[in-house]
Amino acid sequence: METSIIDMVRQVEFLYIRESTYSEKEWHSRLHSHYFTEIIYVLSGKGTFIGEDVSQTIKRKDIIIVDPFVSHTEISHDDTPLHYVVIGLTNIKLTDKKNQQTPFHVVTDYSEELIAILKPAIYEISHKKKGKERVLKNFCEIFLIRLLRETNFGIVPIEDVPERQTNRQLKLIKDYIDNHYKENLSLQFLEERFHLNRYQIIHYFKDTYGTTPIDYVTQRRIMNAQRLLEDTDYMIEEISAINGFSSQSYFSQVFKRMTDMTPSAYRQAQK
Template sequence: MVAPSGLTTETLSVIYIRESEYSEQDWHSTMHSHYFTEMLYVTAGEGAMQFDDHREILTANSVIVVNPYVRHTEVSTADKPLSYIVLGVDDIRLAKDEMLVENFYLFTDHSKEILPLLNLMLVEDQRQLQGYERVKRQLASVVVQLFLRATEIHLVSPVDRVPRDGQLVKAYLDAHFKERLSLESLSKALHFDKFYIIHVFKKAFNDTPMNYVTRQRIEASQDLLRNTDYAIGQIAMITGFESQSYFNQIFRAKTQMSPSAFRQAHK
């Protein structure tokens, strides 16, 4: 399918394709964003996609596409756990037209045309036989075309890109902020000089990497304080703090209240 702008799905890049299932023990929803477009297909269960100002209910065969740089997270419950396939694709953005670009687009795949293609992509990704990257890209192109046809939206020009190195750093921090991190460990993992990491992240997001990590940890801890009965020490450990005392210190400095007081105020 060719968009009015002349853009096509044939030039997209596949960032990842994977399956995920809600688990009460290790699922801790944290708001995040991507520099690429993300499609989520619900295969079972019930849940929602949480945005900054509202949430969209998701059920089996729901398909939601989130445009780049939109903060979101998936939420679910243990009684009807959410299972889904998520596809990350770069170099595309979806909209009704160039002047009306929504944060997300949602529809229900009643005909179940998209699911077999996503399952085939998962198989290709797991087996990694000759030409699998090309096969994944072609399948992703068809998946996106089917979504465009079903929703009567189309491709528009990609947004101005945050420098890719800055996004690489942010993506790593989003995935690993609950672990023990330092500029040295970032440098080793990303193969960037630590001073370059500070520079590129500051330029892209007007923040330092470690301050961003702290904010992510605090946000994740607030979510656990509101929605679980975990002990304060457990929450400190889950969200990456060295100790409960250090967690208490940082939490109070960032929120002007203790974790216990925050929990009491939001229960």
């Protein structure tokens, strides 16, 4: 049995381990999904976990396992904000041998001994020490082995993971840009939000959509600026600000580079 668990864990790629504390005042819950599996261990507090159309109260010592591509979020109660550790892992998903049909799984009142395992991991998270990533990976492995030993969960490999994961993540990134292109988006932000290396994001996004993510942000801004120049009487300075440009002069420079016209000339040509 021990060997089979070790073999299963070797299939896993650990993406991250993070510590989070959220209260309703500072965290606006929004349904989202990942291409990978998430494991959440609640250190303290109380709240509600929502996955697809199912909700469940969560509290201290609960473990929540969320399958890939499941829309989910958590709502922290004001008087008892959730404090938890979350682990992201890919190439596999965890299945409950007793109940495989739910979009997420909750193990209630799990062993408090895990807190002793996670405390040094939390220290590593908040301190930039040499070998940090390797140490955190080791803690994740220990956590996962304990979970597999002491519960009904097993590991199931996901076939064709890289291509399916990448395609799904690229769609999520593009949809996010379409809805937030007016904001200050950067590769670092996209990297942290979607858990892909920035070089992967650039390569796969350009291969799929013919442009880089940041160039796509600029394209969406200019497209919206064109619409505002055509349909509104907004001043050019206002249109620049609405679309997230740092200055009117930079907006005019980018606009001319992409359309071969200044904003003023473009507006005049539409009359």
